[in-house]
Amino acid sequence: MKVLVPVKRVIDYNVKVRVKADNTGVDLANVKMSMNPFDEIAVEEAIRLKEAGKASEIIVVSVGVKQSQETLRTGLAMGADRAILIEAAETVDTDVEPLAVAKLLAKVVEEEQPGLVLLGKQAIDNDCNATGQMLAAVLGWPQATFASKLEITDDGAQVIREVDGGLQTIKIKTPAIVTVDLRLNEPRYASLPNIMKAKKKPMEMKTPADYGVDVSPRLEVVKVVEPASRQAGIKVGSVAELVDKLKNEAGVI
Amino acid sequence: MHFGLTDEQQMIVDTVREFVEREIYPHENTVESTGEVPAEIAAEIKRKTLELGFYAANFPEEIGGGGLNHLEFALLERELGRGSMALNHFFGRPQNILMACEGEQRERYLLPAVKGERMDALAMTEPDAGSDVRGMKCVAKREGGDWVVNGTKHFISGAEHADFIIVFIATGEDQTPKGPKKRITAFLVDRGTPGFEIAPGYQSVSHRGYQNMILRFEDCRLPDAQVLGEIDGGFAVMNEWLYATRITVATMSVGRARRVFDMALGYAAEREQFGQKIGKFQGVSFQLADMITEIDAADHLTLASAWRLDQALPANREIASAKLYASEMLARVTDAALQIYGGMGLMSDLPIERFWRDARVERIWDGTSEIQRHIISRELLRPLGA
16 A cells, blocks of 8 residues: 655744744744645654555655755655656745645546545644645545554554543544644654665656646635734732632633 | 855764754753763663664664764764763763774674664873873783783773773883883773772762763783774874864864853943943953954864864864864853853852863873973974974
8 A cells, every 4th residue: 555645844833933024924044844744644644554564655846946955854764665846936935835735636546546644733833723634625535633552453443532521432444644743653763874865765846737737726815914913911819809800800701 | 166065964963962962961960960861861862862863873883873964963962062071961972982992892893883782982091101191001921822910090081981991001011212102902891890999989070970980990801802803002093083073072062161151241231330331341342352252263173173083184283273272262261251250150040150160171181291392392392203
């Protein structure tokens, strides 16, 4: 079974994000970029499936700027077999929308015929949480989102999902889309031999035109602003004072 | 000229940085407060490094090493230098002088060291022979076909964890116009050899937990099979391989300086005095400007010297310049960072005072700043007859 793992290049989770002065977006110039952490978990899971003999080949694919090659190389260094880059943006400030990404991925799926598409539940930059679901809709495939455990069975997969208030276990038929959550696994570091091998692994360069997909934006970003900074709290001397303030000042009880 | 990193080099940097941040930083306070590395943490770091194929990254692939060139290895050690010396000792990098092993020495020392099965250390310094290596008193005398060693070595880093130690010992004396000079031989000495003792050393102000040990030889008998390189060829193996430790000091100084700088920069951008961020005061902002300029200069100098080795260009002078400049840069950068933090910088609640203390030894070990200046100036003036 082939496993396709879409990965996104995002601002590194350690970077303190700053909004640009003109409020058009966040500042991405000279900022460290990395693989979306949820996608890293998806790559790790794919590698574990391959190590367990459940997957035959792992293909990482990314939609975005040319520099996403680095992100794909990271996937290859972790243990993926080959990579596809669909260069769909010219500047780092262009965020290709989930629907366009889903349509492109659907074309890749048609070509590659994977048994499973494993991807992060969301990207930590725009937090859309949409690409996996849209891809399932475009393909008409079963989907299991927010996976915290994945087991491949004879006729499909059993997935434990993290849902509000608990865990939900579902069975799906493959081929399927599975989006992964934080607790599925802990991704490995790239090993030195794999880093050195990554360059020799194949990376295909594509454009949206190759797939006949229109990636022009459907959404317009009106304004990006920083969250309002939190006001300092106050200390109260007693429970009675607290209740009094909640009742008479905050008016919540 | 090209100053960018290749994809592989960038990935090495990113991976080692992440490793240091996740596997080394969390244990630093333990090491700092106890002066020791707990055995299970040491084993864990070593196991993970071996698993990732980063152990002995400085050795050729043919013998099971990581196969990095000097530049790549300098990049790796730069990131490692951000973390505690005591802990990153277990991100094993055996002394590359072990490449001088021949015949069955390869099976007994070189290959087990590369595999992480046996750990090594290097011993040169003596109480009465620091920079003056040829003044060493630890001596091996011929007796019935063996060598019998007597003497003391001190400041031996890593010896407490070592299974064997590469020890430089006097095996004779030459009369020169400048007086008598010792002939020196490198020996491989196993822990547990009768007459050989590894004893605790001193309490150092720098690098707590990275202990310095004392080695004592008392009629310790070593056969010729323990000689590394040629008899009386100690200087030859030293000159062929020991340049590496100076690049290590230089590049680790750069890594540590960068960590300290990032903290000071963040602090200057947040701390307020007189109603504004202290970074707005030129007294602080210009210090930051000088710090990053010096860090970059040391970084480029160091990487360029490693690159010269890879190109088989003469690099002795450049390595000495890198070691000299980077270690002195680290002293200035940690001092300036502490000044920016003010009184809080001196408190052990923050790691700044630790970096400031740790920086002090870099100008002393692996050839003092004065010895580096000597090497540099001799290379410049000797050809001119001065």
